[in-house]
Amino acid sequence: MSGDDCDALDRGDSDGQKSDKMFTLKKWNAVAMWSWDVECDTCAICRVQVMDACLRCQGESKKDSYGKQDCVVVWGECNHSFHFCCMSLWVKQNNRCPLCQQEWSIQRMGK
Amino acid sequence: MSGVAKTAVSVEEGGNQCRKRSLHTNDQCNNKRSKSDEMSANEKKSNFSMLTSNSNGTVMMMAKPGASAKKLVIKNFKSKPNLPENYQETTWSKLREAVIAIQTSKAIAYSLEELYQAVENMCSHKMASQLYVNLTNLVEAHVKANIEQFLSESMDRQVFLKRMDDCWRAHCRQMIMIRSIFLYLDRTYVLQNPSIHSIWDMGLDLFRHHIAMNTLVQTRTVDGLLLLIEKERGGDAVDISLLKSLLRMLSDLQIYQDAFEQKFLLATERLYAAEGQRLMRELPVPQYLAHVEKRLREENERLLHYLDHSTKWQLIHTVERQLLSEHLSGILSKGLEALMDGPRLSDLSTLYSLFSRVKDGLNELCNHFNAYIKKKGRTIVIEPERDKSMVAELLDFKEQLDHVVSACFQRNERFTYSVREAFEHFINQRQNKPAELIAKFVDVKLRAGNKEATEEELERLLDKIMVLFRFIHGKDVFEAFYKKDLAKRLLVGKSASVDAEKSMLSKLKQECGGGFTCKLEGMFKDMELSKDINITYKQHLAGSGSTGAGSGLELSVHVLTSGFWPTYAVAEARLPGALAAHQDHFAKFYLAKHSGRKLQWQHTLGHCVLRAHFAQGNKELQVSLFQALVLLLFNDGDNLSFEEIKANTNIEAGELRRTLQSLACGKARVLGKWPRGREVQDADTFAFNNDFTNKLFRIKINQIQMKETSEEQKATEERVFQDRQYQIDAAIVRVMKMRKALSHNLLISELYNQLKFPVKPADLKKRIESLMDRDYMERDRDNPNQYNYVA
Numbered sequence: 025m026s027g028d029d030c031d032a033l034d035r036g037d038s039d040g041q042k043s044d045k046m047f048t049l050k051k052w053n054a055v056a057m058w059s060w061d062v063e064c065d066t067c068a069i070c071r072v073q074v075m076d077a078c079l080r081c082q083g084e085s086k087k088d089s090y091g092k093q094d095c096v097v098v099w100g101e102c103n104h105s106f107h108f109c110c111m112s113l114w115v116k117q118n119n120r121c122p123l124c125q126q127e128w129s130i131q132r133m134g135k
Numbered sequence: 136m137s138g139v140a141k142t143a144v145s146v147e148e149g150g151n152q153c154r155k156r157s158l159h160t161n162d163q164c165n166n167k168r169s170k171s172d173e174m175s176a177n178e179k180k181s182n183f184s185m186l187t188s189n190s191n192g193t194v195m196m197m198a199k200p201g202a203s204a205k206k207l208v209i210k211n212f213k214s215k216p217n218l219p220e221n222y223q224e225t226t227w228s229k230l231r232e233a234v235i236a237i238q239t240s241k242a243i244a245y246s247l248e249e250l251y252q253a254v255e256n257m258c259s260h261k262m263a264s265q266l267y268v269n270l271t272n273l274v275e276a277h278v279k280a281n282i283e284q285f286l287s288e289s290m291d292r293q294v295f296l297k298r299m300d301d302c303w304r305a306h307c308r309q310m311i312m313i314r315s316i317f318l319y320l321d322r323t324y325v326l327q328n329p330s331i332h333s334i335w336d337m338g339l340d341l342f343r344h345h346i347a348m349n350t351l352v353q354t355r356t357v358d359g360l361l362l363l364i365e366k367e368r369g370g371d372a373v374d375i376s377l378l379k380s381l382l383r384m385l386s387d388l389q390i391y392q393d394a395f396e397q398k399f400l401l402a403t404e405r406l407y408a409a410e411g412q413r414l415m416r417e418l419p420v421p422q423y424l425a426h427v428e429k430r431l432r433e434e435n436e437r438l439l440h441y442l443d444h445s446t447k448w449q450l451i452h453t454v455e456r457q458l459l460s461e462h463l464s465g466i467l468s469k470g471l472e473a474l475m476d477g478p479r480l481s482d483l484s485t486l487y488s489l490f491s492r493v494k495d496g497l498n499e500l501c502n503h504f505n506a507y508i509k510k511k512g513r514t515i516v517i518e519p520e521r522d523k524s525m526v527a528e529l530l531d532f533k534e535q536l537d538h539v540v541s542a543c544f545q546r547n548e549r550f551t552y553s554v555r556e557a558f559e560h561f562i563n564q565r566q567n568k569p570a571e572l573i574a575k576f577v578d579v580k581l582r583a584g585n586k587e588a589t590e591e592e593l594e595r596l597l598d599k600i601m602v603l604f605r606f607i608h609g610k611d612v613f614e615a616f617y618k619k620d621l622a623k624r625l626l627v628g629k630s631a632s633v634d635a636e637k638s639m640l641s642k643l644k645q646e647c648g649g650g651f652t653c654k655l656e657g658m659f660k661d662m663e664l665s666k667d668i669n670i671t672y673k674q675h676l677a678g679s680g681s682t683g684a685g686s687g688l689e690l691s692v693h694v695l696t697s698g699f700w701p702t703y704a705v706a707e708a709r710l711p712g713a714l715a716a717h718q719d720h721f722a723k724f725y726l727a728k729h730s731g732r733k734l735q736w737q738h739t740l741g742h743c744v745l746r747a748h749f750a751q752g753n754k755e756l757q758v759s760l761f762q763a764l765v766l767l768l769f770n771d772g773d774n775l776s777f778e779e780i781k782a783n784t785n786i787e788a789g790e791l792r793r794t795l796q797s798l799a800c801g802k803a804r805v806l807g808k809w810p811r812g813r814e815v816q817d818a819d820t821f822a823f824n825n826d827f828t829n830k831l832f833r834i835k836i837n838q839i840q841m842k843e844t845s846e847e848q849k850a851t852e853e854r855v856f857q858d859r860q861y862q863i864d865a866a867i868v869r870v871m872k873m874r875k876a877l878s879h880n881l882l883i884s885e886l887y888n889q890l891k892f893p894v895k896p897a898d899l900k901k902r903i904e905s906l907m908d909r910d911y912m913e914r915d916r917d918n919p920n921q922y923n924y925v926a
Contacts, residue, residue: 046823047766048746050755051689054718055626055740057697058725061733075698082650097731134731 060097060134062105068122069110078107097134102126108133223262226253227269230316234270237312238277240305247316255319263324270317271337278306278341285352292359299356300377302346303384310338343388356381357395361402368406368433379441386443399442400449407457415462420470421482427458427489460493467503475507478535483543497549505553508536512561516569525569526576530599533558559606563893567852570612573603577639578620583631593635601642609892610647615855617643618655619701619847625662626693626740657699665693672724690717694725694734702854708738708760709785711767739790747805749827756805757835761786761794766805769823776820794838795821803829803836859892863902866890871912871924879903879920 059065060074070079077095098108104123106114114122121128219225233250236243243250257266281302285295314321314334321334332340346352360381367373385391407430414423434454438447459466466486474482490496515521515528536554544550562569577600580593588596607613624630636659644652669691710718722734741760745767746753758766764784768775775783781791792815799808799821807824808815866889870882877885886899903922906912915921 045770046748047756047763047770049688049714049743049763049767050746051744052691052714052717052760052763053742054690054692054721054760055695055737056692056722056734057695057700057703057737058729058732058734059697061731073698075696099731132730135729 060105062097062099063103064105067107067110068104069106069114072107074105074107078109080109081107099131099133100126101129101131103131218260222260223257223265226257227266229253230266231269231273233316234273234313237309250316251319254317258319258323263320266317266320267324267331270313270320270334271341274310274313274338275341275345277309278338278345281306282346282349282352285346285349285355292355292362295355296359296363296377296381299352300380300384303342304380306338306342310335313338339388343390347385347388347390347394353390353394356385357398360395361398364399364437365402365406367437375440382441382443386445391443392445396443396446396449399446400453403450403453404457407454408461411458411461415465415469420466420474421479421485423466423470424482424485424489428485430454430458431489431492455493459489459496463490463493463496463499464503467499471500471503472507475504475511475539478539480539480542483539487544487547497547501549501553504550505557508554508557509561512558513564516561516565519568522568522572525572526600526603529562529569529603530596533599533602555606558603559608562603562606563608566893567609567612567855569603570607570609571616571848571851573600573607574613574616574620576600577617578624581631581635581639582624583629590632590635593631594638597635597639597642601646604643605646609855610651611858611892612852612855614651614655615701615851618658619851621655621658622701625658627742654699657696661695661699662693665691665695668692668694668725668728671728672721675724688713688717690721692721692725693740695737697735701851703737703739705735705737706739706787706790707785708764709783710764747827750825751828753832754827754829755833756803757833759794759838761790762798762836762838765791765794765798769806769821774820774822777815777817780821795819797836797838801836803827803834805836859894860902862892863890863894863899864906867899867902867906868911871922874924876915876921876923878918879922882922 062074065073065075067074067078072079072082074097076082081095096108097105098111099105100111100121102121102124104121106122111128115128119128120126229245230250230253233243233245254266257263284298284302290298317334325331325333347356360378363373363378367375367378382391382395385395410430414426418426431451431454434450438444438450442450471486473479474486487497487500490500512529512532515525515532521528533554540546540550540554577597580588580596580600604610604613621636624636630636640652640655640659643655672692718736725734726732738760743758743760743763745756745758745763747756747766756766761784764786765780768780768783777791777795780795781788784791786794795806795808795815796813798804799806799815800813805824805827807822809820809822863886866886867882870885870889871877874885882903883896883899886894903912907914907922910925912922912924915923
């Protein structure tokens, strides 16, 4: 993609220099939504959407204003994803992915 | 003369005794006639005080011979002093003469002192009972003689009353005088014999027996009095002192209640019953109330001026019953609405104070008040034509009611509560719409450019709105619309002040708890995080001297947490290479910082600043991303057709049509369209409008809004209903999990306790059925009305 984009950028650049262009874009305020990059959007352990805080955190978040911030998502090597809170409790009992029974090892963490 | 000797011995003591006794007698008198009024009590007092000093004087005189000796030795007389033979007869004739002189208002031949001493001596010699009988006969004869003047057939009432009054006054005067002379008799003989009336009471008794209890005299007197009172009520001036004196007479004679009061109250009742009926028909309510107030005031004055106080409760009660109690609902249904609409505060105060006097008055008032609020409130809420002004009207209405309650109804708790109850009732008569409009109202107030209020005013207004919000059952509807508007304010940077926003948020939190606002708070958090990200991104660009930096295009991105924000439809668009590259660059930067996330660009929400070069000079255009994409196409070619533009931008046709309309048919026409016309057709062509002029340098070209009112609104409502279904499901499962087994009715009532929004039983049934389908619960095999929880 880089080749194409560079061309485009160059052209845009030169457009900006020339005053004969009728319109020049000065400022762009864009909006994007982020969500966890997961295959299944509910956590199989607590049955809550991974975008929301897990049940445990929701209960606690009633006490302070932003409880949800720390309830991140974790991906195992099997590519299944859960709330980190839920999974860290789960592995204490059973060190396997609750969905595929593979040995659980963390592939990456949401941030 | 042992009596004399005794007195002589105890000189000072005797004086004291006298005083004590006089006090004692005085008390007794008061007890006996506790009902008698102040004035006669005063008369008696002065009378007694005269007697006391008199007796003192006598005592002192007798003390003289004793006082000269320094030492008193008490010795018995050697022989009893003798009385003259006819002592009793002569003394009595002396006294008789004096009494008759008093009764005929003539001068008394003997000194009062002499007479007093004569009485005392007679009493000392055991002639008291005879003396008392003689005196009684004498008085009785005189009283009997007096009746004649009242029996003549034709006599003017006024004259009759006058004469009666004179007779009574004379009687009192005489009896006081007589009692003064016979005080010693009163103090010794009468006190020692409880069955015998005091001289004063004897006089009253005789007067009552011979004059007042005479049927003819009594009816004449009472009728005359009633007539006078009726006249006075009618507004005529009458001789009040005469009335007063005669009524005192009745109560002194202890026939006030039997002879007068009954008839008086009956007359009062009849008068006011008729008056109440008549005036309720004739007068408008405020005047009627004023009239009632006036009547009550007058009756109170009457009590003050001449009626006996024992009548007070019954009299006032009678007036209240006839003028108010009988007409409670009549007054309210005839007048309350007009009074409230005014609002006529002073009349309402009168209404309240009058109604608070009678039983059930305030109850009735409160009920009508409540009904009025519900009726009026309903008209504000129910009609779609009034939607625009609904919230403002509701605020005004609430304020007016609060004012009435505090200014006229003495902040009566019951009324305050009634206002609340009525508001909650009528505001929920129309589902969802009030909640939506309140949210919109807040939006308008919180939006920048709303300069009509200072911060304090805004704060106060928000507080008032919160009061309305409290009444709303469907708080989730409010939240949905509020969130949508808040998102708009935040993304477009249109929020008037962060402080006001935060203040509103904390109010909502206080009202509904953290769960209600955590997503809204998350939106603010997102805004702050985005600011930080944009700063670090800029630093990153500057540091790396990267490709994206050179274009002169400044990119800032709001990265929103999906789930916090309203969901927006994803709209496709083909970005020019420069933009796309920039966007990708940012995405890479962002995802490197936040692993495990993905970004979804929301083109519909993006907006841009474009520099435009027209023949008349340069302008800066504030446009949406779509508008910008369209305009940028004209850099490379003039005269583009709709189809070409559509192909180049890949914007959805309807959206593109609106975008073009805003650029070529709106207020600021930076493009020209052929053929001209308001609607954009597929075959139309567009060109750069080089002759564009505008006195402003920065021009905002508004995106033409999709019919937000219908579709977007419906979408928001839909979402709310969807959320509600989940909440119902959750509540059912919660209840069932706790109870394990529950009958249908109990489950439904538990659900109504838990759910904070209005639901129909049929909807609950549907959810229960759906949960049974999904095996969360099951119907009991033996009892079809019972559900069991399935673990």
